[in-house]
Amino acid sequence: MIDPVAISNILAAAVAGALVIMFGAIYALLFAFSRLKQRPVLMIWAYLAYAVLVVAVGVLSITLNMRGFWQAVAVVMVVGYFVAPRLIWNLCAGTHSTEPGDGLGTVRHS
Amino acid sequence: MADTPWWASEDVWRKWAIWVTAFMAVVLIFLTFDTVAKITAGGERVPGYDVINKRIFYTFNADRNMQEPVIGGDAPLFGKMLSAGEAEELVNLGKLTVQAKNCMNCHTLLGNGAYYAPDLTKAWLDPAWGAESVREQLMVSFLMDPATNARTYGTGRRMPQLDITEDEAKGIVAFLKWMSSIDTNGFPKGFTPIRQEESS
Amino acid sequence: MSIAALNSANLNAGQKVAVKYFTVAMVLFFAQCLFGMLAGLQYLQPDFLYNVLDFNVNRMVHINAMVVWMLFGFIGSVYWLVEDESGTELVGAKLANVNFWILTLAVTVVVLVYLFVQTGPGTKETIWFINEGREYIEAPRWADFGIVACVLIFFYNVAATFMKGKWSGISGVLVLDLVALAGLYLAGMFYTTNISMDQHWWWWVIHLWVEATWEVLVGCIMAWGLMKTLGARRKIVTTWLYIEVALMFGSGILGLGHHYFWIGTPEYWFTIGGFFSALEPIPLVAMVVHAVYDSGTHNFRNSNHPALAWLIAHAFGNFFGAGVWGFMHTLPQINLYTHGTQWTASHGHLAFFGAYATIIIAMIYIAVQKWRGDVWMSGDLADKGWKWKWSLGLLNVGVVGMTVALLISGYEQSFVERALEGSTWGGYFSAQTQPWFIQGMHWRMLFGWVTTAGVVLLLWDLATIGKKETRRAIDPTVTPATT
Ligand code: HEM
Ligand code: HEM
Ligand SMILES: [Fe+2]
Numbered sequence: 001m002i003d004p005v006a007i008s009n010i011l012a013a014a015v016a017g018a019l020v021i022m023f024g025a026i027y028a029l030l031f032a033f034s035r036l037k038q039r040p041v042l043m044i045w046a047y048l049a050y051a052v053l054v055v056a057v058g059v060l061s062i063t064l065n066m067r068g069f070w071q072a073v074a075v076v077m078v079v080g081y082f083v084a085p086r087l088i089w090n091l092c093a094g095t096h097s098t099e100p101g102d103g104l105g106t107v108r109h110s
Numbered sequence: 111m112a113d114t115p116w117w118a119s120e121d122v123w124r125k126w127a128i129w130v131t132a133f134m135a136v137v138l139i140f141l142t143f144d145t146v147a148k149i150t151a152g153g154e155r156v157p158g159y160d161v162i163n164k165r166i167f168y169t170f171n172a173d174r175n176m177q178e179p180v181i182g183g184d185a186p187l188f189g190k191m192l193s194a195g196e197a198e199e200l201v202n203l204g205k206l207t208v209q210a211k212n213c214m215n216c217h218t219l220l221g222n223g224a225y226y227a228p229d230l231t232k233a234w235l236d237p238a239w240g241a242e243s244v245r246e247q248l249m250v251s252f253l254m255d256p257a258t259n260a261r262t263y264g265t266g267r268r269m270p271q272l273d274i275t276e277d278e279a280k281g282i283v284a285f286l287k288w289m290s291s292i293d294t295n296g297f298p299k300g301f302t303p304i305r306q307e308e309s310s
Numbered sequence: 311m312s313i314a315a316l317n318s319a320n321l322n323a324g325q326k327v328a329v330k331y332f333t334v335a336m337v338l339f340f341a342q343c344l345f346g347m348l349a350g351l352q353y354l355q356p357d358f359l360y361n362v363l364d365f366n367v368n369r370m371v372h373i374n375a376m377v378v379w380m381l382f383g384f385i386g387s388v389y390w391l392v393e394d395e396s397g398t399e400l401v402g403a404k405l406a407n408v409n410f411w412i413l414t415l416a417v418t419v420v421v422l423v424y425l426f427v428q429t430g431p432g433t434k435e436t437i438w439f440i441n442e443g444r445e446y447i448e449a450p451r452w453a454d455f456g457i458v459a460c461v462l463i464f465f466y467n468v469a470a471t472f473m474k475g476k477w478s479g480i481s482g483v484l485v486l487d488l489v490a491l492a493g494l495y496l497a498g499m500f501y502t503t504n505i506s507m508d509q510h511w512w513w514w515v516i517h518l519w520v521e522a523t524w525e526v527l528v529g530c531i532m533a534w535g536l537m538k539t540l541g542a543r544r545k546i547v548t549t550w551l552y553i554e555v556a557l558m559f560g561s562g563i564l565g566l567g568h569h570y571f572w573i574g575t576p577e578y579w580f581t582i583g584g585f586f587s588a589l590e591p592i593p594l595v596a597m598v599v600h601a602v603y604d605s606g607t608h609n610f611r612n613s614n615h616p617a618l619a620w621l622i623a624h625a626f627g628n629f630f631g632a633g634v635w636g637f638m639h640t641l642p643q644i645n646l647y648t649h650g651t652q653w654t655a656s657h658g659h660l661a662f663f664g665a666y667a668t669i670i671i672a673m674i675y676i677a678v679q680k681w682r683g684d685v686w687m688s689g690d691l692a693d694k695g696w697k698w699k700w701s702l703g704l705l706n707v708g709v710v711g712m713t714v715a716l717l718i719s720g721y722e723q724s725f726v727e728r729a730l731e732g733s734t735w736g737g738y739f740s741a742q743t744q745p746w747f748i749q750g751m752h753w754r755m756l757f758g759w760v761t762t763a764g765v766v767l768l769l770w771d772l773a774t775i776g777k778k779e780t781r782r783a784i785d786p787t788v789t790p791a792t793t
Contacts, residue, residue, distance in 0.1 A: 118549065119549070120479065120545060120548055120549045120552065123549050123552035123553050123556065124479070124552050126552065126553075126556040127483075127552040127553075127555040127556045127559075130555075130556045130559060130560040131555065131556070131559040131560075131563070134559055134560060134563040134564055135559075135563060137563075137564065138563050138564060138566065141578075141582070144576070145510065145570070145575050145576060145579075146507070146510070148575070148576050149504070149506040149507055149510060149574050149575055150504070150507070151503070151504045151507075155506075155574050155575075155576065156504065156506045156507075156574050159503070174577075198503065201503055202503040203432055204432075205502075205503045205505065206432040206433060206434065206436075206437070206501075207431075207432030208432075208443065209432075209436075209437055209441075209442060209443030209444065209501075210429055210430050210431060210432045210433065210436035210437065210440070210441070210443060211429045211432070211443070212366045212367070212370060212428070212429055212441055212443045212448070213366075213443065214443060214444065214445050215365070215366035215367075215369045215370045215443075215445065215448075216364075216365055216366045216369075218650040219505060219509075220505060220506070220509055220572060220573040220574070221572050221573070221649040221650030222445065222509055222512075222573070222650060223445055223650070224365075224369055224445070225650065225651060225652055225654070225655060225723075226349075226352070226353070226365045226369070228735045228738040228739070229650060229733070229738065232733075233735070236734055236735050237734055237735075237736065238734065238735040238736060257361070262356075262739075263735075263736070263739030263740070263742075263743070264739065264743050265356065265739055265742050265743055266356040266357065267352075267356040267742075268356065268360065270360065270361050270364040270366075271361055272429055273429075273431075274432075275431070278431070278432045281432065285505075289505055292505075292506055292574045293574060294572045294573065294574060295571060295572055295577060295580075296572075296646065297571070297572035297646060297649060298649075298728060298733035299646045299647055299728040299729070299733055300728065300729075300732045300733055301732060301733045301734070302732035302733070302734055
């Protein structure tokens with residue numbers, strides 16, 4: 001069912017796990033800021049953060065000896081953490097769209 | 111100003127919240143029925159309490175890629191074969207004592223509890239307690255007077271005097287022996303039990 | 311109405327009860343740290359208080375004080391907002407008061423028995439009257455029934471008040487969540503010989519509290535808090551509350567599986583626990599992003615700086631403690647090494663502090679402000695607000711420092727005990743005597759002092775902030791448009 005991490009990889013696996021979540025959040029924040037402040041440069045940084053996340057998932061799946069079902073979990077993470085921040089951004093903008101001064105497609109000056 | 115799109119509306123998310131919660135709760139309840147049946151004492155994963163009459167050892171199962179408990183021939187605890195009822199009573203006294211003495215706020219059981227003292231999940235099979243011929247008695251005297259019989263391995267941490275009686279101590283040993291027969295999916299990692307020839 | 315003096319006339323009936331709960335909560339927070347320090351010291355000086363106040367007693371008081379102060383903080387928070395949110399008076403003000411005193415008395419008796427009786431013979435009577443011996447829910451059975459009765463009275467009071475006044479999305483979620491929270495406690499109220507069964511249901515209480523019902527409860531408090539301190543719009547915070555419920559329950563309920571890897575439960579929990587706990591950080595990411603979005607659109611103009619600072623600490627603490635530290639050890643391939651080591655303690659400290667201590671402290675700042683007659687608590691306070699700033703800093707640095715120290719010890723422990731030495735008692739002790747492990751314990755102690763200093767300063771600040779103030783608070787709901 002599972003193939004536990006090798007002794008020499010414990011640290012790498014733990015760090016990779018932490019990085020997945022942290023860069024998931026950094027990607028989400030940069031993505032949101034880039035849209036909110038209309039700053040396309042930030043989008044480049046956002047995708048760089050996502051790239052780190054993908055590498056971290058890769059390290060995680062190698063160190064945790066993921067096969068079969070667990071590989072599917074790794075794929076779900078790569079896809080899920082790509083899509084989720086965009087959905088979160090859309091929800092932020094969508095739910096605030098009735099507020100003056102922000103929301104979908106509205107430029108904010110501040 | 112724009113209208114709230116339907117997928118971001120309060121109404122839609124109220125429905126999602128309700129349906130997702132209900133669905134997950136129902137799945138959990140179904141799984142719980144199955145799990146409770148599988149961990150009831152006397153099943154395959156959690157043996158009946160009269161397992162304390164038997165020898166318990168571990169072998170590596172290559173299919174599962176983990177060590178699993180095996181129940182061997184007769185090895186009565188304290189030299190006495192017990193009926194199923196007597197065995198349950200003894201293990202129960204042990205479990206009550208474990209709770210009454212607050213063991214879990216120093217030790218872990220099945221890996222849950224506190225981290226000040228060693229895990230007790232497979233304590234019954236731990237090499238630290240020597241051959242089976244002496245371990246039962248060694249454990250009982252330790253539990254009854256841990257201060258004098260302390261084994262601190264250089265940490266200086268001694269188990270406190272908990273006023274455990276001889277009966278309670280025997281109950282605890284029975285409880286530990288029974289617990290060591292639970293199939294814990296290979297926890298603790300790479301556990302090295304006492305050598306088989308010593309325990310037979 | 312007087313300004314700047316603590317005056318109950320400034321409070322409505324629910325809030326008068328709330329400040330009592332808050333007061334006891336803060337006293338218990340201090341007690342928690344005191345007993346944590348004793349337990350931590352015993353790692354370094356095992357003979358300290360040996361056979362007088364042993365490690366198990368200190369640790370029990372440490373974690374029970376925490377559970378109780380957080381529950382008091384939650385109850386207080388709900389009483390605080392119930393009249394405002396329902397638009398009517400609390401139906402049973404007297405009842406709430408009596409209930410508070412009974413609950414506080416019961417907690418006092420339980421703690422005194424923990425300290426002076428400590429343990430009993432291996433009988434059912436001990437479990438009924440002294441100590442149940444089950445982590446976090448050690449309270450003896452009589453107290454369980456007492457707690458359930460008190461919570462039901464509290465629940466009646468809150469639900470009946472909403473029924474009399476008006477319901478809202480927030481109050482609907484809140485009341486349903488309270489039902490679930492109280493109901494789950496019942497899963498921890500029975501005795502069984504079978505340790506697998508015992509731990510199986512024990513996790514229902516612990517996990518489904520902290521990773522499901524408590525999260526949603528603070529979500530309700532947060533929703534209300536955002537309206538009050540930032541003037542966020544009701545429709546938006548309500549929608550977000552529903553989003554959070556969907557994501558949190560969607561991942562957290564089956565995330566329970568990450569505790570069912572090694573306790574005798576079947577192997578299918580590997581897949582369920584692994585999959586759903588990989589999803590658990592998503593709602594936490596969503597909350598961070600939304601919190602930043604929200605404060606961004608309101609330009610951080612707010613009426614209560616300490617409260618807002620602690621709400622931000624909550625968003626980040628929840629994300630790091632639960633999300634990052636939780637995910638790090640949650641997949642079974644790695645949990646096999648880390649399960650039941652200092653690694654777990656590292657996660658436990660950051661998660662409980664980051665997710666729950668923070669938001670309750672924020673609520674108490676909101677309460678103090680009103681208690682002093684809506685006194686000014688924005689920038690340029692009389693003494694530059696050094697006390698709240700320093701206590702915020704010390705507490706966060708202290709807990710993060712302890713967390714990192716425990717993580718280093720935990721890594722050492724899982725490596726030496728589990729990976730190298732085959733998980734025997736010999737392996738355990740050899741890990742405990744490694745230099746890295748011991749150093750981690752020293753650093754934990756050092757940051758424990760920092761944390762304790764932070765608590766002392768926090769209590770001092772809560773007692774004095776705004777005392778000499780003459781200005782009235784700004785009202786965030788009528789500030790000029792943010793564009
Ligand atoms: C605010 C939310 C949370 C709090 C307060 C919290 C607290 C805790 C505590 C105190 C423990 C130790 C229990 C014990 O004494 O045995 C624990 C264990 C654990 N938590 Fe959390 N937790 C939270 C969220 C999470 C999340 C989101 C995850 C996963 C992504 C997670 C994963 C785990 C795991 C895997 C364990 C078991 C550790 C072991 O095997 O020893 N937790 N949690
Ligand atoms: C004042 C500084 C503190 C010190 C010195 C301290 C020390 C300790 C010690 C020694 C333990 C026992 C760990 C073991 O079994 O080996 C413990 C457990 C625990 N403490 Fe603290 N603590 C402190 C503050 C806090 C705070 C502020 C919180 C949360 C708000 C907290 C939450 C916990 C939890 C949840 C556990 C149980 C962890 C587990 O079972 O994995 N502690 N603490
Ligand atoms: Fe959990």
